[in-house]
Amino acid sequence: MSKVETAILDQAGIARAVTRIAHEILEHNKGCSNLALIGIRSGGDHLASLLRARISDIEGVEVPIGEVDITMYRDDLAARGNLPIGKTSIPFPLDGIDVVLVDDVLYTGRTIRSAMDALMDFGRPSTIQLAVLIDRGHRELPIRADYVGRNVPTAHDEEVAVTFNEDLSPQDVRLVKP
């Protein structure tokens, strides 16, 4: 049986959402002097780069950027066998700064929980905020996003697919029904 796919966002739609999120982050944090972006691999890291470029367009400042792989912090690792471990790179101290975690899709919230645990092992940020391109609901933990590109109501058996171009810029977002 073939899967049914519905387009949620195209490239221009993603660009507009990211631009709005960039403005919201700057407004909320009153600029970007104490700001850093950390993308969750893989997907969130590419979006973080895009967000950083947008912030640079608006404010003329290149904010520090890092990436985190949450495999080592998963709560279901024992049941998943050996998943490949990706690289974590946070080349700046986290103590006292405002960190915006960036991910492509927010679902159960478990990935965000893992990412926050990982960040805490690197230091004590002043705040951790969360920016996501898509919030698809179905939270299993008390976690919410501060900046959302698009809220998309979904069923559990559906899948939200974010595809990226070869240059790692986001291409589109589709809802895949089984």
Next chain:
Amino acid sequence: MSFKHKHILGIEQMSKEDIETILDTADAFKEINSRDIKKVPTLRGKTIINAFFEASTRTRLSFEIAGKRLSADTVNISGSTSSVVKGETLEDTAKNIEAMAPDIIVIRHGHSGSPHYLAERVNCSVVNAGDGAHEHPSQALLDMMTMREHKGNIEGLDVAIIGDITHSRVVRSNIYCLSRMGARVRLCGPGTMLPPGIEQLGNVKVYTDMRDAIKGVDVVMMLRIQMERQSNTMLPSLREYARFYGLNPTNVKLAKPDAIVMHPGPMNRGVEISSVVADGVQNVILDQVENGVAVRMALLYLVSGVESMQTT
């Protein structure tokens, strides 16, 4: 991921893909060792027994730190302080250890094949930390990681391994590993320390003149003269050995100008390696030790993943 080994008994059983999976995982884990808080919760709740029936500082410490940084509980037993001295057999010791439900046993033993023997008799994972003159897989893997960091790629490298080839488990693991990764191995040592037929283990050429062996190589790996495994008949004197098979500032120039110098430790300064070379700019000996922790973290993580998939 395709890694399917519940036990790490030797490199002989591993494919090129297995080795690359281990090295890539180790690359990712290496970053943890430079953090302020050097701990991740990955193996929380797992128990690892380090059973070292033979003397070891580096390897035991390295496995213990690797386990602890992944949040596993690591417990050490050593030959001299265990019931082995009271005459308990390896099988009985193993059965008793197993009754305490560990997830991984890391074993170092003076007899070749003891990790295999153990793996057939216990349900948990077994990791070989050196068995007799057979294999020392984690050492070869940390050597690969260090070569890959310094040379970019292992394929096509010329690697000279100099010293007591007969007694060296490091050599056997390295021959398998380097051959599988597409490097060329040159072995060199006194005739009494070169076992016949060793070239059949892999992509190996045997030399008796050290100058020929290191001419133009990318990597020079010196082996320790294992005093504890020597009989008097193999070496006339250490001084003579140092003259013909020791690495010194003169003969190291025969290798490529950017060649790296490796040693699995512990070094006998003034015997197989002169202090000038051991502390020189080409040496990567402490990089090897640093990478050892990351490689062992990768091994513990990967076998643990395979194990949990089989029990769930």
